[in-house]
Amino acid sequence: MSVSMLQEMLDAGRFAVTAEIGPPKSCEPEQVRKLARMLKGSAHAFNLTDNQAANVRMSSLASSVLCLQEGLEPVMQMTCRDRNRIAMQSDLLGACALGVHNVLCISGDHQVFGNHPQAKNVYDVDPIQQLMIFRRMRDEGMNWGGEPLPQPPQPFLGAAANPFADPFEFRVARLAKKVSAGAQFVQTQCVLDVERFQRFMGYVRERGLDEEVHVIAGVIPLRSHKAALFMKNKVAGMCVPDHIVDRLRRASDPKEEGIKLCLETIDSLKSIPGVHGVHITAIAWEEIVPRLVQEAGIRP
Amino acid sequence: MIIAERKPLTEVLEMLDGSGEITVLGCRSCTAICLAGGEKEAKEMSEALSLHSELKGKGWSVRPITVERACEKEFILPLQGVKGTVLSLACGVGAQVVQEMFPMLQVLPGVNTSNMGAPEGIGVFVEKCAGCGDCILHLTAGICPIARCAKSLLNGPCGGSQNGKCEVSPDTACAWDQIVRSLTTQGRLDLLERNIPPKDWRPSRSGGPRRTVNVEAMPGDSQKAWRDTE
Amino acid sequence: MPAALKAMEVEDMDDVVLREVPCAGSVERWEVLHAFRQGAEGVLLVGCLLENCAHHYGNEIAGRRAETLERTLVDLGLSPGKVVLVHLAEHQPHRFRQAVEAMRATVRSTSEEEK
Known part of the structure; x- marks a missing residue:
């Protein structure tokens, strides 16, 4: 049984496409709707980030519902940074009640990166424990405290994986932990270093994890070598090979080169066994997503 | 040990505005080891406050008193008879025990108490335990x-x-x-x-202020009373 | 010390009070503050030449303390430059005199604004 189209696609062995929508920094539902209308049909589901980079934005739940209203399937991201286990369970119940079933459990960027570095973080639970809690609610029909839920929520549980963080040897073990905690799909950090990602996937298959979880590989279209350098130097847990920076720097039309590069990446990812889809993060360049999926031949 | 660091002097001066008799309390335990509030620091603070008072006509009378361990009542008896303001260079625990013992005093923090840690190098201290x-x-x-x-x-x-x-x-x-x-x-x-699995945070601060009882260490009568209530 | 004593033999050093210490690094911060309370308008910390430190770290410690004291004194309401660490050898009384003159100049130029 599947609770969302994303799950249906993935379970049916179809190559899934997800894309990211960053909610606005103010109360502008029209912004979400505009993006939603533009991106409709370009992916199976859309991630609504949860105060990304620890900046206050419209909540991922509200933005998810706006997407639903526009006929898009949302993936609601939920960080451990801002909620304790009480709020998490409450938000999950609320999300599923409103028809938001894809939930991505993540630790979240540390608040020092955002616009409220003075904030106290929560981290009552970590993403693995978050998955354990949500799975119990769904599969055992009880909240983490042990009280029965007459109508349990039906989430499709996702997690993040970063093959480019350290220690490398442990990244697959961490994925295995997430899978055993309940992750049904994982979205990875953006792949720019395909070689390292292939090595990662090798270990994933070695442990048979590709049979247990849908790996959706992250991709990012880069607009310039400056964007590449920013990712390399400023974004935690990113790996940007020098040849990519050079290639964008030398290109006469960096934007086109970035698109080409992204298409090539998608192409190589498609051929890696165990990769069941791609997740496109086009921050502030969402309008490129329809073209990307069209030219990559992965339009749903 | 408990790690603390000195508050900026300007903040301390502002806090002390309006004081008369000031006692700078040093502690020879943790804050002495992290060079924030031992005997030397108390002496230095005392001299600094006196100098400031003389320069700016604040009328403060300042003296330092350093105790072995400000967090235990037995050790803060040297403060008996002290009047006015106590600027504590002991940790937040010491400051509160002093305040509890001498309710008439105004105990002010001269250091920011930070964490439970250990020295990593000269002048560098790193948090190790969150007391969960x-x-x-x-x-x-x-x-x-x-x-x-x-x-x-x-x-x-x-x-x-x-x-x-x-x-x-x-x-x-x-x-x-x-x-x-x-x-x-x-x-x-x-x-x-x-x-x-998700941690039980009750033994941490999340369970409210903590009170730790070592029953074996209690005197006979209260030990019996405690066990009866358990 | 011998350099300072020699320098003191000439006239015009009545406003200088010498305090003998085994090493510049042995002077605690509270002692310097105390000197100001006793009426000093400026304090010269006189250490050995950098390469001649008899106690290996004496000059380094004195240097760190002088920096901290500079900040402390400014916070307390004095003008900068009232604590200066100088390095000299036994046969350099002239350098001691130079340091004293420089300090006098600092004190003169700032005594007005502190009032």
């Missing part, structure tokens, strides 16, 4: 992720761990990187595969 009340060091190669991971993660490094450093700052070691390395050295990597 439910120790799991046996699962994490003797390195506490509650205190030393910026996100207090219990199941391995997040995606921000790079080259052994935490995403929060290049000066901060990634605790989970250290744990993975340490477990590798010890041949106990199997521990990493085990998911640690």
Whole structure:
């Protein structure tokens, strides 16, 4: 049984496409709707980030519902940074009640990166424990405290994986932990270093994890070598090979080169066994997503 | 030990505005070791305050008193008879015990009490323990992720761990990187595969202010009374 | 010390009070503050030449303390430059005199604004 189209696609062995929508920094539902209308049909589901980079934005739940209203399937991201286990369970119940079933459990960027570095973080639970809690609610029909839920929520549980963080040897073990905690799909950090990602996937298959979880590989279209350098130097847990920076720097039309590069990446990812889809993060360049999926031949 | 650092002098001066008799309290325990509030620092603060008072006509009369351990009543008896303001260079615990013992005094903090840690190098102190009340060091190669991971993660490094450093700052070691390395050295990597379930935070601050009772240490009568209520 | 004593033999040093210490690094911060309370308008910390430190770290410690004291004194309401660490050898009384003159100049130029 599947609770969302994303799950249906993935379970049916179809190559899934997800894309990211960053909610606005103010109360502008029209912004979400505009993006939603533009991106409709370009992916199976859309991630609504949860105060990304620890900046206050419209909540991922509200933005998810706006997407639903526009006929898009949302993936609601939920960080451990801002909620304790009480709020998490409450938000999950609320999300599923409103028809938001894809939930991505993540630790979240540390608040020092955002616009409220003075904030106290929560981290009552970590993403693995978050998955354990949500799975119990769904599969055992009880909240983490042990009280029965007459109508349990039906989430499709996702997690993040970063093959480019350290220690490398442990990244697959961490994925295995997430899978055993309940992750049904994982979205990875953006792949720019395909070689390292292939090595990662090798270990994933070695442990048979590709049979247990849908790996959706992250991709990012880069607009310039400056964007590449920013990712390399400023974004935690990113790996940007020098040849990519050079290639964008030398290109006469960096934007086109970035698109080409992204298409090539998608192409190589498609051929890696165990990769069941791609997740496109086009921050502030969402309008490129329809073209990307069209030219990559992965339009749903 | 408890790590503290001196408050900026200007903040202290502002706090003391309007005082008359000022006693600078030093402590020879933790804050002396982290060079924030020992005998020398108390003397220095006392001289500084006197000088400021003389320069600016504040009319303060200042003297230092340094005790062995400001957090135990028995050791703060030298403060008997003191009047007015006490500027505490002892930790927040010491300051409160002094205030409790001498309710008429106005006890002000001269240091910012920060954490439970250890010296790492000369003048460098690193947090080690968050006092969560439910120790799991046996699962994490003797390195506490509650205190030393910026996100207090219990199941391995997040995606921000790079080259052994935490995403929060290049000066901060990634605790989970250290744990993975340490477990590798010890041949106990199997521990990493085990998911640690959500933690019970009741023994931590989340259960409210804590009161720890060592029944064996109680006097006979109260021990009996305690056991009867258990 | 011998350099200072020699320098003191000439006239015009009545406003200088010498305090003998075994090493510049042995002077605690509270002692310097105390000197100001006793009426000093400026304090010269006189250490050995950098390469001649008899106690290996004496000059380094004195240097750190002088920096901290500079900040402290400014916070307390004095003008900068009232604590200066100088390095000299036994046969350099002239350098001691130079340091005293420089300090006098600092004190003169700032005594007005502190009032």
